[in-house]
Amino acid sequence: MRHIESIERLIKAFAGLPGIGEKTAARLAVFILNAKKEYAEELAGAIAGVKEAVRLCRVCAGFSNSDVCPLCADGSRDASTVCVVGDYRDMVAIEASGSYRGAYHILHGLIVPLRGRGPEEIKIKELVERAKTNGIREVILGMPFNAEGETTALYIKKVLEPFGIRLTRIATGVPAGSLIEYMDPRTLGRALEGRKEA
Amino acid sequence: MRHIESIERLIKAFAGLPGIGEKTAARLAVFILNAKKEYAEELAGAIAGVKEAVRLCRVCAGFSNSDVCPLCADGSRDASTVCVVGDYRDMVAIEASGSYRGAYHILHGLIVPLRGRGPEEIKIKELVERAKTNGIREVILGMPFNAEGETTALYIKKVLEPFGIRLTRIATGVPAGSLIEYMDPRTLGRALEGRKEA
Numbered sequence: 001m002r003h004i005e006s007i008e009r010l011i012k013a014f015a016g017l018p019g020i021g022e023k024t025a026a027r028l029a030v031f032i033l034n035a036k037k038e039y040a041e042e043l044a045g046a047i048a049g050v051k052e053a054v055r056l057c058r059v060c061a062g063f064s065n066s067d068v069c070p071l072c073a074d075g076s077r078d079a080s081t082v083c084v085v086g087d088y089r090d091m092v093a094i095e096a097s098g099s100y101r102g103a104y105h106i107l108h109g110l111i112v113p114l115r116g117r118g119p120e121e122i123k124i125k126e127l128v129e130r131a132k133t134n135g136i137r138e139v140i141l142g143m144p145f146n147a148e149g150e151t152t153a154l155y156i157k158k159v160l161e162p163f164g165i166r167l168t169r170i171a172t173g174v175p176a177g178s179l180i181e182y183m184d185p186r187t188l189g190r191a192l193e194g195r196k197e198a
Numbered sequence: 199m200r201h202i203e204s205i206e207r208l209i210k211a212f213a214g215l216p217g218i219g220e221k222t223a224a225r226l227a228v229f230i231l232n233a234k235k236e237y238a239e240e241l242a243g244a245i246a247g248v249k250e251a252v253r254l255c256r257v258c259a260g261f262s263n264s265d266v267c268p269l270c271a272d273g274s275r276d277a278s279t280v281c282v283v284g285d286y287r288d289m290v291a292i293e294a295s296g297s298y299r300g301a302y303h304i305l306h307g308l309i310v311p312l313r314g315r316g317p318e319e320i321k322i323k324e325l326v327e328r329a330k331t332n333g334i335r336e337v338i339l340g341m342p343f344n345a346e347g348e349t350t351a352l353y354i355k356k357v358l359e360p361f362g363i364r365l366t367r368i369a370t371g372v373p374a375g376s377l378i379e380y381m382d383p384r385t386l387g388r389a390l391e392g393r394k395e396a
Contacts, residue, residue, distance in 0.1 A: 004263050006251040013244040018229050030286050031216050040249045046211040048242040053204040065202050088228050
């Protein structure tokens with residue numbers, strides 16, 4: 001059976017979202033069909049609205065509704081320390097920890113050579129420009145400890161080394177609250193390697 | 199950290215979709231932020247558009263872009279046999295089997311007393327009206343074999359009995375291709391009960 005054209009169009013559009021397959025897209029489409037008109041209008045408006053309202057911050061490349069994002073414009077933060085992260089959500093997660101008062105740089109992706117995503121596809125050039133002009137004393141590499149994160153961290157280390165900026169990497173080890181017995185061998189190996197005086 | 203207002207609005211709207219939690223909603227929002235503007239516009243347009251274009255068919259209560267849906271208007275189908283299903287996607291699934299040439303009636307839900315969804319919340323009144331006026335010879339109860347499906351089937355059986363229409367129920371048993379060893383006891387019990395001459 002062919003769906004009605006406008007339903008087919010909606011299923012196809014939903015299926016374009018990450019992690020949403022054909023079946024889930026159909027479920028979401030039927031949900032929209034059954035939902036209150038106000039909700040459908042709100043969702044449509046929010047999607048269109050975010051593309052209108054949001055651009056990239058001129059300093060950190062994070063999402064912003066102005067030329068410079070509120071975080072970069074916040075004079076109470078330490079602009080000389082820049083934590084480099086792969087994704088906007090990584091920044092949100094680090095902010096939620098409440099233990100960082102420096103600036104950020106959002107790469108919008110990590111280097112994945114196998115998928116043809118090289119350094120020029122992400123905001124590394126912008127980071128280098130920032131290192132050239134601003135009074136940055138420390139760059140914290142906040143990438144995850146997987147192949148893509150390590151590749152990206154290594155690459156950034158290489159391109160930033162000429163600037164004489166202190167380069168650090170966030171710590172790796174056993175997550176808070178996790179049981180040792182459930183940890184993978186690599187995490188435990190790194191936790192042992194990185195051990196500190198108790 | 200507070201999200202930018204328009205991002206916050208989008209995350210909240212996405213989180214209103216079924217099966218989408220706060221984390222997934224944030225992931226979808228970032229995807230939209232990084233996506234091509236054309237895609238975001240297409241998704242927003244498809245959501246708004248479907249609510250404009252689609253209404254319920256006057257005959258079967260299925261989704262339609264006209265007063266009577268293409269399926270009900272199709273003269274080559276047997277309008278005297280009506281398969282009652284809970285959801286639009288159930289109809290799509292049955293149509294995909296290619297073995298049914300009758301009509302449908304879409305309930306838009308099943309009876310769930312515990313969640314306060316009684317018979318009057320779904321399109322049963324419309325089914326009774328249809329039984330009164332149309333030349334229906336058989337009603338096939340196409341609900342699933344769970345508590346809600348059984349409750350709904352039983353209720354419809356009761357309200358349609360006075361009309362002297364033949365009432366049937368789709369067969370229950372072991373799904374095609376499934377291994378016996380993985381079947382739950384209830385399914386196997388029903389498959390044995392419903393056994394046929396080989």
